Amino acid sequence: ILNLERNLLTSLPPSIGDLAQLQLLNVKGNRLKELPGTVSGWRSLRALDISGNAVRALPRLLAHLRSLQTLTLDAASMTYPSPEICSAGTEAIQQFLCKECGIVYYPPSQCLLPTQEADGGGTSLDEVDKTVHKYLEEESEWQDRFLDYEKRKEKKMQEKLEFERRLEMGQREHALLVQQLNSQKDEILQTVREEQLKLEKGLTKHQRCLEEERLKLLQQLKQAEQGITSRIQKLLEDNQRQKQSSDILKSLENERMRLEQLTAITQEETEQLRRREVAAAMQQMLAESYKNKLLQMSYESRRQDLISQACSSLAEMDQKFQQILAWQQLDQNKAVGEILQQIEMQKAAFEALQVKKDLMHRQIRNQIKLIETELLQLTQLELKRQELDTETLQEEISEQRQALGCLLQQLLKEKKQREEELQQMLLELEKRSETRQENYWLIQYQRLLRQKPLSLKLQEEGLEQQLVTLLLELSAEQYLPVFAHHRLSLRALGTMTARDLEKIGVAEAGLQHAILGRAQKILAVANTIPELLRTEVDTEAPAAPEPSAPLEEPPSPVVPTAPPLRWDEKKSECVVCMEQEPQIIFLPCGHVCCCQSCCERLQPCPLCRKDIAQRIRIFHSS
Incomplete structure (x- = not known):
């Protein structure tokens, strides 16, 4: 048995014909196009399956395979033998191939026993029966498959017939539709012709109507001409009538002139009547004006009384206003004095800063001069030491x-x-002065609001100092105006009770008892030492204002570290040009060896060859 199913084989080798004992060969599902020419070597082959391949023709040598019982292939795609022969079965194919080769056909059952005996005597009858039984079962299976295939084929044929019937029905329906369309076209053409006839009839009728209307219009024009002629005649008659009316108008004008003469006489009479009425009205006006004068006199007398009263009240108000102005002037004078003191303080601080600035600048300049002289000395020393x-x-x-x-x-x-x-300090001082000037009147207004009335101040100043300290210790300073208003003293408190304090306005019971107890203690001590009741007067003068910015001690000047050296300035000269005096210090090396004109072209120092970061000009003192 050789099973090569679905291996994508395109051809079988010729040596496969040497397998003489091969009984079953399965090459289903490959890509074979033909069988090899050595097929005749498969003498004991009983079953061959070549379905699912591209084989279209069978070789004639298959007729020599006498033991072949089942041959499965794609009958519909075969060209040799024909599909009809292939679908008839294996026997039909073998018979056809034997006829083609000129060989007598023998069924495989006759050739089966001799081949088994020739193959080998070792096989038993039971084994042969089993193999035969298997092959019979396989044949039955293949027959069942073939029957199924035929049934499918019949179904396809029936479907094909049904499809052809449907096509015929569709063609018939198409023909009917074409006939219907033709009939509809004929009907439409007939309707179009009928409509054209109707339109022609309508046009003729319309033309007739137009002619009739034209005739009517001509008749109307004739009638209009006749009417116009009649109107012209009427107008001529009207002109004649107007001439007659002009004559009548002239007569009417004459009558009007007469009437005007009559009306002139009546106007003179009406003017006389008007004069009389005006005289009566003038008399009434004079009487009313006299009455008004009397009323005006009474009004002026009353007004003068009111003015005198108002003047007296204004005088009183002026006095009060002058007092208020005097108090305001006192407050303003105090505020101005305080501002002047602050300005003097600022001036003193500013002067101190200026002095400090001057001192610092002088010290720095002196130090710079000393350093420059030392650098000159050092460079000259270095030049001399280079020689040595x-x-x-x-x-x-x-x-x-x-x-x-x-x-x-x-x-x-x-x-x-x-x-x-220093610049920042000056800017801050300027800003402060500006803000103070801007906020001056606002501060004054706030001070006036916070100040108490003058009468209340005087009353509070009249209180005893010990009584004030007593209230402050008990944190009852809000009752100071109350005590000042009632002009109470320590001795008066000693005789008062809690109810009396409640009547005054001190509502807290604990505070009432505390005030009374402290007052009694102070009075008990005062009886032994009467000097305690004397009022104390502060005689201390106000402390002088301290400057806002204390002066800093100037730093100690830098003492030169180089040894003093006496040298002649005229002998020192530029290292480059050897003519002018050295005027530039090179930093960071500190050499003074070049004049101003030569140093501009130099990048490293000519003595130490270091890069020059900064150049400083020296001015020699005479």
């Missing part, structure tokens, strides 16, 4: 020069910082 080639002195001088350069940079920074601080 003393290394130790050069190191010391370089260290001193670097230290002096650092000091110079620090001093310059301090100078800038000090100038910025």
